Amino acid sequence: MPTFAILGATGNTGQAILTLLLKDSSVKVRCFVRSAKKLHGQSSELRDNKRVRIFESSLNDIPVLAECIAPCDAVFSCIATEENTPGCSIALETGHAVVAALSHIRCVQKSSAALPRIIVLSSGTINDRLCRETPTWARYLVWTGFSHIYADLQRAQAYYALHRSWMTAIFVQPGGLVHDKQSGHAVTTERDETFLSYLDLAAGMIECGSKDRADTEWDWVGVSVVPTGKTRINFKAPLAILRGCVWTILPPLYWVFHSAGLV
Ligand SMILES: NC(=O)c1ccc[n+]([C@@H]2O[C@H](COP(=O)([O-])OP(=O)(O)OC[C@H]3O[C@@H](n4cnc5c(N)ncnc54)[C@H](OP(=O)(O)O)[C@@H]3O)[C@@H](O)[C@H]2O)c1
Structure with a gap:
């Protein structure tokens, strides 16, 4: 039975992947989350589901992360984070933890089984x-709106x-x-497209994760997922970009708002 792990199963993308995997009775799912209670609150089908195992832990707990991903x-x-937080490093921290967990599987657990392929949201x-x-x-506008997140993603990919x-x-x-609903998707190395639904993204990520190990075409290259049907516009996007631009141009302002509990 194919086995997949979702790190951050409570987020927008993690939830979309979980939704699709739960519909497929031929797979097992392992969810790595900070709060199992939050995950149960979001996905009622998880209760008594023998195909799903939940690991509640933090990225600092490498043995638990290794146990979660080893059979996958x-x-x-x-x-990830959606907020353009100055100095954010969650992507790099996750990269450190995942690489440490893979080393743990190889060196400490002495497993000679093939290591799981890591499908990284970027x-x-x-x-x-x-x-x-x-x-x-x-592109300049979007980059300015999410500059701290992108710097973190670039560091993580380089790592x-x-x-x-x-x-x-x-x-x-x-x-x-x-x-939005699923409209159909294609995985491509040629272009990205705005907008794409989380569910179509999830289907594309699952396609990447289901690839035969011998098929290395997409390994280490950036691939995108594009919709093949109609997807609605995200009218909240300009506001998120504008807000992120403020944190790029005036980073200390973020911390002023943060300490006042406004972000
Ligand atoms: N929004 C867009 O239009 C867009 C477009 C392209 C790419 N992206 C990329 O998508 C990413 C955002 O994805 P998303 O919307 O799925 O994010 P999200 O909904 O904010 O989910 C983030 C997940 O990460 C978990 N998490 C955060 N910090 C953690 C930590 N320190 N330890 C353990 N878990 C932690 C969260 O857990 P909790 O639930 O416990 O907080 C949650 O499960 C960004 O990297 C962005 O660049 C977004």
């Missing part, structure tokens, strides 16, 4: 090839790449996302 064919790394904005059809002004001789990762780099 693929791991969906969806631990962003199309940081990939020149995927963005080549995007108007320069639009994973240091380990490419012994592990495998696929960086999934979508365009703007929106909560």
Whole structure:
């Protein structure tokens, strides 16, 4: 039975992947979360579900993370932030933890089984090839709105790449996302597209994670997922970009708002 782990199963992307995997009775799912209570509150079908195992822990607990991902064919790394927090490092911290867990599986557990493929949630904005059809002004605006997140994603990808001789990762780099139904998807190395639903993104990530191990076409390159049907517009996106631009241009202001409990 194919086995998948979802790191950050309580987030937008993690939840979408979980929703699709729960519909497929031929797979087992392992969820790594900070709060099992939150996950149960979001997904009622988890109760007494023999195909799902939940690991409640933190990224500092490498043995638990290793236990969660060891038997998996693929791991969906969806631990992230949507807030353009100055100095954010969650993507890099997750990369450190995942690489440490893989080393733990190899060195401490002395497992000779194939290591799971890591499917890393990233962003199309940081990939020149995927963005080549995007108007320069639009990419600049989005980059300014999420500059701290993108710097973190770039550092995380560079860190994973240091380990490419012994592990495998696929960086999934979508365009703007929106909560919508599934419209159909395609995985491509050529372009990204705004907007894409979280469910279509999830289906694309599952396609990446289900690839045969011998098929290395997408390993270590940025791939995007694009919709093949109609997807609605995310009208909240301009506001999120505008807000993120303020944290890029005036980073201390973020901490003023944060200490006042406003972000
Ligand atoms: N929004 C877009 O249009 C768009 C477009 C392209 C790419 N992206 C990328 O998508 C990512 C955001 O994805 P998303 O919307 O799925 O994020 P999200 O909904 O904010 O989910 C984040 C997940 O990470 C977990 N998490 C956060 N900090 C953690 C920590 N320190 N330890 C353990 N778990 C932690 C959260 O757990 P809790 O539930 O416990 O907080 C949650 O499960 C960003 O990297 C962004 O660049 C977004």
